[in-house]
Amino acid sequence: MKGSKILLVDDEIVFTTNMSRLLVNRGYQVTAVNSGDAAVQELEKDDFDVVVLDLKMPGMDGIATLKEIKKLDLFTQTLILTGHGSIDTALEAVRLGAYDYLTKPCEIDDLVSKIECAWQKKDEHVKEEMQENVQKIIESPHSVFDLYPSKDKKK
Amino acid sequence: MNGHDTNTITPDTSLNPPEKNSYRYLFRRFTLLTVVCSIVPLLLVGWGLNIHYTYFAQTRIVRTFEEQVANHGRFIEQFLKEQSTKLRLVADTHSKKDLQKPGSLMTIFENMNREQPYIMDLGVIDQRGNHLAYIGPYDLLDKVYFHEDWFKQVMQKGLYISDMFMGFRQEPHFIIAVLRREEEDQWILRATINTRVFRTLVENMRVGETGEVYLVNTRGVYQTTPRFGGSIMDQADVAVDPFKDPVSVDVFKKNRSSRFSGQVVGRFWLTHPEWMLVVKQARSETFEEMDRARFVNLIFLHLSALSILVAAIFITRYMVGIIRKRDDHAARLNNQLMQASKLASIGELSAGVAHEINNPVAIIMTERQLLLDQFQQTMMEDQAFKNQFLSSMDQIALQSQRCKRITHNLLRFSRRTRSMIESVDLNRFVAEVVDLMERETKTSGIRLLTDLDPDLPAIQSDSSQLQQVFLNLITNAVDAHEGKPYGSIRISTRYDADAGGIFLSIADTGNGIDPKHMDRIFDPFFTTKPVGKGTGLGLSICYSIIRQLKGNITVKSEPGEGTEFIIFLPLTLSEKETRESGPSGPDKTSDPSI
Numbered sequence: 001m002k003g004s005k006i007l008l009v010d011d012e013i014v015f016t017t018n019m020s021r022l023l024v025n026r027g028y029q030v031t032a033v034n035s036g037d038a039a040v041q042e043l044e045k046d047d048f049d050v051v052v053l054d055l056k057m058p059g060m061d062g063i064a065t066l067k068e069i070k071k072l073d074l075f076t077q078t079l080i081l082t083g084h085g086s087i088d089t090a091l092e093a094v095r096l097g098a099y100d101y102l103t104k105p106c107e108i109d110d111l112v113s114k115i116e117c118a119w120q121k122k123d124e125h126v127k128e129e130m131q132e133n134v135q136k137i138i139e140s141p142h143s144v145f146d147l148y149p150s151k152d153k154k155k
Numbered sequence: 156m157n158g159h160d161t162n163t164i165t166p167d168t169s170l171n172p173p174e175k176n177s178y179r180y181l182f183r184r185f186t187l188l189t190v191v192c193s194i195v196p197l198l199l200v201g202w203g204l205n206i207h208y209t210y211f212a213q214t215r216i217v218r219t220f221e222e223q224v225a226n227h228g229r230f231i232e233q234f235l236k237e238q239s240t241k242l243r244l245v246a247d248t249h250s251k252k253d254l255q256k257p258g259s260l261m262t263i264f265e266n267m268n269r270e271q272p273y274i275m276d277l278g279v280i281d282q283r284g285n286h287l288a289y290i291g292p293y294d295l296l297d298k299v300y301f302h303e304d305w306f307k308q309v310m311q312k313g314l315y316i317s318d319m320f321m322g323f324r325q326e327p328h329f330i331i332a333v334l335r336r337e338e339e340d341q342w343i344l345r346a347t348i349n350t351r352v353f354r355t356l357v358e359n360m361r362v363g364e365t366g367e368v369y370l371v372n373t374r375g376v377y378q379t380t381p382r383f384g385g386s387i388m389d390q391a392d393v394a395v396d397p398f399k400d401p402v403s404v405d406v407f408k409k410n411r412s413s414r415f416s417g418q419v420v421g422r423f424w425l426t427h428p429e430w431m432l433v434v435k436q437a438r439s440e441t442f443e444e445m446d447r448a449r450f451v452n453l454i455f456l457h458l459s460a461l462s463i464l465v466a467a468i469f470i471t472r473y474m475v476g477i478i479r480k481r482d483d484h485a486a487r488l489n490n491q492l493m494q495a496s497k498l499a500s501i502g503e504l505s506a507g508v509a510h511e512i513n514n515p516v517a518i519i520m521t522e523r524q525l526l527l528d529q530f531q532q533t534m535m536e537d538q539a540f541k542n543q544f545l546s547s548m549d550q551i552a553l554q555s556q557r558c559k560r561i562t563h564n565l566l567r568f569s570r571r572t573r574s575m576i577e578s579v580d581l582n583r584f585v586a587e588v589v590d591l592m593e594r595e596t597k598t599s600g601i602r603l604l605t606d607l608d609p610d611l612p613a614i615q616s617d618s619s620q621l622q623q624v625f626l627n628l629i630t631n632a633v634d635a636h637e638g639k640p641y642g643s644i645r646i647s648t649r650y651d652a653d654a655g656g657i658f659l660s661i662a663d664t665g666n667g668i669d670p671k672h673m674d675r676i677f678d679p680f681f682t683t684k685p686v687g688k689g690t691g692l693g694l695s696i697c698y699s700i701i702r703q704l705k706g707n708i709t710v711k712s713e714p715g716e717g718t719e720f721i722i723f724l725p726l727t728l729s730e731k732e733t734r735e736s737g738p739s740g741p742d743k744t745s746d747p748s749i
Contacts (some may be wrong), residue, residue: 012514020523025528056510083510083517104517104553108524 004119005047008063009039010054010081019052021035022108028115034062040068048076050118052111054079055082055089061124063093070097075125077118159497174264184476189467194460201456212445218403220421220434220441225402227360227368228423230434234356235316235427238274238348241267243314246335246344254279254344255288260327275328275347281340282310291347294326294552308344309334316428318372319350319388326350326388329378350387354379357432370430371395376428393394393420394431406438418628509562516558522553576728579616582607585646588625592633600640606647614657615727620700626694628661628720635665635718642717655705656726658695662719668712676710704728 006028010016016032023030031048033039038061039051051069055062066078080093080101090101100109105107245263254260264277276291284301300306303322309315309332317329332345357379358368367382382385390416402423405411407415421434429520439446502588527548535541589603596603627643642664649658668676675681677698701708705725712718 001608012518015514015518015521018518018525022521022524022528083513104513105520105559107520107552 003027003029004032004113004115005029006050007039007048007051007076009034009036009051009057009062011035011057012054019111020147023112023115026108026112027095028037030041036062036065036068036146039065040072043069043072043074043076047074049122050115051076051078052092055080063089063096066093066096066098075122075129077122079111079114079118081111089146170513178479180459181478182471185471186467186476189471190464193463193467197460197463198456201452201459204450205456209445209449213406213442215418216442216445219267220419221402221404224404224421224423224434225362226431227434228402228425229349231357231370231432232425232427235331235425238346239314239316239333242331242344242346246333247567249280251281251287251335251340251342253339260288260290265363272349273352273638275349277347278345280306280332280343280345282343282723287342295323298323305330305332306343308387309345310341318428318430319378321388354387358382360434362436362634363440365440366435366472368432368434370425370432373429391433392430393422395431395727406441408438436662512558512562516562518557519551520555523548523555543706576617578613579618579621580611580613581612581621581648581659581724582609584618584621585625585648585659587621588629589646592626592629596629596633596644599636601633601636601643602643603629604643604645606645608648610648610658611648611650612726614724616704616724617700619725620704624697624700624722625661627697631693632661632665632718635667637665637667639667654723657724658720659722659724661722662717664717667714667716667718668710669714670712673710673712677708 003050006023007015008019008023008030010032010041011034013034016034020030020032031042031046034057036057039053040060042048043051053062053065053069058067062080062082066080069076069078077099078093078097080090081104082090082097082101083104090098091102094101099121101115102114129135181527232698233635245267249259249263254263260279267274267277276289276295278289278291279287281287284299284303284306286296286298286300289296305315305317305320313334314332316331319327319329321327328347330345330348332343333553335344336344340734357370360366360368368379369381369391370378371391371393372378373395375391375393377385377387377389377391381391385391394570402421404419404421405415406419407413407417409417415435417438419436419438423432423434423491424430485598526544528546529540530548541650582733585605585607589605592601629646632644644663646662647662649660649662650660669683672681672683677694681695698708701722705728707723709721710718
């Protein structure tokens with residue numbers, strides 16, 4: 001969806017710069033970082049709909065970053081964007097809870113398509129969560145303060 | 156055989172089997188050890204037994220020889236005693252007058268010689284040494300013996316057997332004489348023993364071709380004529396020292412300085428007269444049978460040793476041959492492992508290179524896309540530039556995709572790509588593979604034929620792995636036609652609803668598989684191709700891929716007629732199997748390159 005917030009994580013600065021511009025051109029709000037640590041910090045500060053995550057990075061690599069993201073227990077969906085050589089790792093990431101993966105180089109349209117799918121997935125999760133919460137409020141109105149903490153988190 | 160692999164192996168010379176010289180060294184060592192461990196004990200036992208047997212046999216033979224000498228000596232003694240007894244009997248039973256009667260002495264003479272002419276003559280002599288009566292071939296009646304030595308001896312001892320002497324007749328002879336006392340008178344009955352008959356009697360002992368028997372007196376004078384050298388009454392070269400035992404046997408070794416070189420000498424002392432019986436025989440003849448037995452034993456011993464040596468050489472050669480074959484086999488396996496390891500390293504390298512190329516290409520693609528975005532927002536009047544720009548952008552996209560394909564192929568080669576389970580139309584797939592291989596088979600004079608089931612359903616399988624299987628099997632089928640100018644490979648498909656899958660057959664008209672290799676054709680590294688031609692991994696990989704895809708592969712072959720590989724593939728794989736061999740879901744395969 002246009003206006004979705006995307007966090008782009010890749011150690012290749014030129015790539016993140018270019019890809020940010022391309023995604024901005026297509027109506028997305030993009031934040032680009034060049035390391036796993038920076039990505040986790042950004043996610044702690046702000047909400048994002050989709051994280052586009054490279055696997056092979058110096059320092060905290062993609063898999064470790066993904067595990068940290070899962071710990072944050074967010075609705076945010078993660079897309080893996082990897083060089084072809086690490087496809088096995090990409091599959092491993094999918095098993096660890098990433099939504100999907102794409103191999104570099106890829107067409108911008110393919111990436112946009114995947115982002116849209118991921119956003120829809122997140123949206124479905126959010127809607128399901130809201131329905132469950134509404135049901136709980138109807139059943140127990142006092143639980144409203146427990147269900148909506150200050151941050152948009154999964155239950 | 157069909158141990159196909161698309162990679163050509165170059166043998167690593169450093170892993171070749173040991174040099175021929177080392178096998179020769181091994182052969183020599185093994186042979187030496189075998190010989191030392193078997194022939195040496197055999198020879199030791201053989202020689203030991205031989206020495207023991209020689210000692211035993213020699214002792215027995217010497218003892219027998221000794222007994223023969225003693226018996227013969229006693230026989231001669233007995234003969235002389237017998238003759239003496241006869242004379243004593245005649246003297247005691249007759250008076251001097253009786254013997255002087257005409258014909259009386261002749262009668263006694265004839266009676267004494269009835270069995271053998273032992274006595275040559277017989278005479279009666281008075282106490283003054285005069286002949287009173289005489290029967291014999293000589294004219295001795297007027298001879299007076301008063302001063303003769305034998306006369307004195309007989310008068311003194313009563314019985315006397317003389318040594319050989321010449322006497323009045325001037326011929327070697329010896330006498331036996333007895334003294335008879337008749338009231339105041341004394342007379343002597345004397346008999347001369349027939350020298351020729353006595354010699355025959357003395358020599359009446361089996362001494363073979365080289366032996367001789369003779370008598371010597373206490374002074375070492377021959378009392379009979381020896382067979383070889385010397386004659387009666389000559390001085391003999393035998394020692395006549397009285398020995399402790401009445402009989403002795405000496406075995407003389409060959410020694411030029413010895414009188415009895417290489418001879419066995421037996422000696423026996425007669426008591427009366429004091430003569431020594433000497434029996435000589437060549438040592439070689441005495442011990443002939445023993446030596447022959449020893450010779451035969453040694454022949455058998457050495458033949459046994461020789462046969463062990465020959466057997467040891469043959470067995471060692473056979474064993475070294477086996478070791479050599481095993482070494483060759485191990486070296487071949489090592490070469491193949493090295494090659495496999497090299498390929499794995501190249502695969503790792505390829506994966507790394509692919510990854511490194513993909514990142515810059517991804518940047519190029521984003522740059523292109525940025526340019527395109529910018530271009531679309533820019534008003535451009537120069538149509539030629541616009542056309543050129545868009546054409547260049549398309550070319551950049553095309554070449555980037557080309558790079559992506561290259562890296563994809565590199566990764567496929569590295570085998571790091573997981574198998575992707577997708578819907579595969581086997582008929583279309585076979586057609587593609589045939590199309591790919593047709594050019595190669597045509598040059599080999601082989602036709603590729605297809606017999607495809609039109610109602611074949613699509614299966615869930617991994618097309619890239621199936622492609623490898625088919626390429627391996629078809630390349631093997633082409634290789635199986637080596638030496639044949641033409642042939643064909645028939646690929647057929649058939650759907651079997653009951654079995655729940657598809658049967659795919661690849662049948663060739665090649666040389667077939669040797670029945671003895673049938674059990675091993677799917678073994679890793681088993682190949683009948685020359686070293687360096689095949690790794691023996693082709694069929695092994697085919698087998699593991701088909702098993703991974705939950706199918707089955709079987710083979711039928713007729714030597715000289717051809718081979719048929721039949722592959723069964725199930726229509727679908729279970730979710731678990733899919734996860735094991737591919738990505739986690741169908742929506743994860745959106746990248747067309749995977």
